Amino acid sequence: MSQTEVFEKVVQVLSPYVKNQTALARLSGETHILDDLKVNSARFVDVVLALEDEFGIAVADEEMDSVTTVGDAVSLICSKLS
Amino acid sequence: MAPLWVPVVAAMLRVVLGYRIDGRAALRHRYADLWRTRSGPLLICANHLTMIDSALIAWALGSPWWYVRHFAAVPWNVPERQHFAASVWARVLVYVMKCLPLTRGGSRATVAATLQRFTHVLAEGDAGLIFPEGGRGRSGRVDVDAAAYGVGRIVRSLPGCQVLCVYLRGERQATYGDMPHRGDRFRVHLELLHPTSSATGVRGDRDVALQIVRQLAAMEQQHFDDRQ
Numbered sequence: 107m108s109q110t111e112v113f114e115k116v117v118q119v120l121s122p123y124v125k126n127q128t129a130l131a132r133l134s135g136e137t138h139i140l141d142d143l144k145v146n147s148a149r150f151v152d153v154v155l156a157l158e159d160e161f162g163i164a165v166a167d168e169e170m171d172s173v174t175t176v177g178d179a180v181s182l183i184c185s186k187l188s
Numbered sequence: 189m190a191p192l193w194v195p196v197v198a199a200m201l202r203v204v205l206g207y208r209i210d211g212r213a214a215l216r217h218r219y220a221d222l223w224r225t226r227s228g229p230l231l232i233c234a235n236h237l238t239m240i241d242s243a244l245i246a247w248a249l250g251s252p253w254w255y256v257r258h259f260a261a262v263p264w265n266v267p268e269r270q271h272f273a274a275s276v277w278a279r280v281l282v283y284v285m286k287c288l289p290l291t292r293g294g295s296r297a298t299v300a301a302t303l304q305r306f307t308h309v310l311a312e313g314d315a316g317l318i319f320p321e322g323g324r325g326r327s328g329r330v331d332v333d334a335a336a337y338g339v340g341r342i343v344r345s346l347p348g349c350q351v352l353c354v355y356l357r358g359e360r361q362a363t364y365g366d367m368p369h370r371g372d373r374f375r376v377h378l379e380l381l382h383p384t385s386s387a388t389g390v391r392g393d394r395d396v397a398l399q400i401v402r403q404l405a406a407m408e409q410q411h412f413d414d415r416q
Contacts, residue, residue, distance in 0.1 A: 140296070147296070148322050151337035154390050166389050167341055171300050 107187055112161075113180050119156045120176070123149050135177030161187065193285055194262060195252035197243055206371035207358075209248045215376055219249040219352075222380065223261045228348025229310040232263050233339060233381075233400045235330050235355050235408065236319035237364045242267070242287075244368075245317060245354055248376045263317035264309050266290040266302060286314075292323060299338070307342050310349070318342070320401050328363030330355075330408045335401040340393035343383055343400075351381040351400055355407035377407045 117133060124130045125144035129137060139145050145153060154170050157163070157179065163186040173179050201207045209215065223230070234245055242265040246255075255262050267282065269289035282289060288309075290302045310316045322336040343349045358372035368374070381403055385395035 147292070147299070148334060148336045150296070151390055151394050155394060158391065164389050164391075167393065170390055171296055174295070 109180060109184055112183050112187070113176070115160055116157065116176060116179050116183065119160055120145070120153060123153050133176060135175065135180065137176045138174055139176060139179070140174070157183065163187070192256070194246075194255045197285075198247050198252040201240075201243060201247050205367075207244065207247075207368065208371075208373040209244075210373060210375045212248060215248050215378065216250055216254070218378060219261070220254065220258075222350075222352065223258065223315070226350060228350055229313075229346040230315045230350050230352060231310060231339075231343060231346070232315060232317040232352045232354055233320050233404065234317065234353070235357070235404050236321055236324045237328065237357065237361055238324070238368050239366050240368070241319070241356060242317050244374060245356055245376070248356065248374065249354075260314045262286055263315040264288060264306060265317040266306055268292050268323070303338050303342060307345055310342070310346055316342075320397055320404070324364040326364060328361070330401065330405040332398070332401050332405050335394075335397045337390065337393040337397050339400060340383075340385075340396035340398075343396050344385070344392055351383055353379045353381055353400065353403045353407060355404055355411055357408075357411060375411060377411060379403060379407060 113135070120139070120143065121130065123145045126142065129142045129144070137143060140147055140150065154165050158165055161183050163183065165182070169182060173182055232245065234241060242263070246262055250258070250261060264286045266288050267290070269291045279289060288302055288306050291298060306316055318339055320336060320339040321331055321334045325331045325334065343351060355377040356374055358368045358374045360369040360372050381400065383396045383399040385392040387395050
C-alpha cells in the first residue's frame with residue numbers, strides 16, 4: 107500500500123472524530139490531530155483502535171504517544187506495514 | 189509535617205461545610221482492612237461530580253488520625269492543573285497534599301509523563317485515586333463512553349493492581365458542579381475489582397478502562413435503585 111493510500115485511509119478513519127471541519131478540509135501531514143482537528147483526547151484511543159482494525163496492525167502504548175500529527179500516524183502505519 | 193493537613197481538611201469538610209457521610213465507620217473499617225491486607229498496588233477509581241470529590245472520598249475512607257499514622261493510604265490524585273495548580277505556590281501546596289497536577293487535553297506526552305509519575309507512586313506503595321471518566325460528567329451520571337484509556341494503562345502496568353471502585357453522591361446532587369451543597373449527606377458505595385484483559389497494547393488498556401467505568405455505572409444504578 108502506498109503512502110498516499112495510507113494517508114487517505116487515515117483521513118477516512120479520523121473524519122468521524124474531527125470537530126474542526128475547516129481544518130479537516132485543508133488537512134496535511136503537518137495537521138495536529140488534537141490541536142488542529144480538535145479530536146477529543148479521550149477519543150484518540152478510539153482512533154488508534156480504528157486504525158489498528160483498518161490496517162490490521164497492533165499499536166503499543168509508547169508508539170501511540172509518539173503520534174501527534176496525521177503525518178506521524180501515516181509514518182507509523184507505513185513502518186508497520188513494511 | 190505533610191500529614192498534618194489531613195485533619196485540617198477533614199475539619200473543613202465536617203465543621204465548616206457541614207458534610208456527612210452515611211455509614212462512615214463501616215467504610216473506614218473496610219478501607220483499613222483492604223489497606224492492611226493488600227497484596228499489590230491499590231488504585232481507587234471513582235465517579236466525578238464536583239471539584240472536591242477526591243477530598244470527600246479520602247475523608248470517607250479514613251479518619252484523619254488513621255491517615256496521620258498511615259500516610260501512604262492517603263490517595264495521590266491528578267487534579268486539573270488549571271483549577272488547582274495555576275501558580276508555583278499552588279503547585280507546591282497541592283504536591284504536599286499528594287496531588288500530581290495534570291493538564292487535561294494537553295499534549296499526550298505531558299499527560300503520559302504525569303500518569304507515569306502517578307503509576308510510580310502507586311508502585312512504591314502509596315494509594316492513588318483517579319476519575320476514569322477523565323472529568324466531571326456533564327450529565328451528572330457515569331458516562332461509559334467517556335472512559336479514558338489512561339486508567340487501563342495504569343492498571344496494566346502495575347502487576348497485581350487492585351482497583352477499589354468508589355461511587356459517591358450527595359443526597360442533593362442532581363448533576364455536576366463545583367461544590368456539593370453545604371450540609372449535604374453523602375452515600376458511598378465500594379466494590380473491589382481486579383480488571384484484566386487478554387488483549388494487548390492500547391486495546392487492552394481500553395478494555396480494562398471500560399470494565400472499571402461499567403462497574404461505576406452499575407454502582408450508580410444500584411445507588412438509585414436503593415433510593416427508590
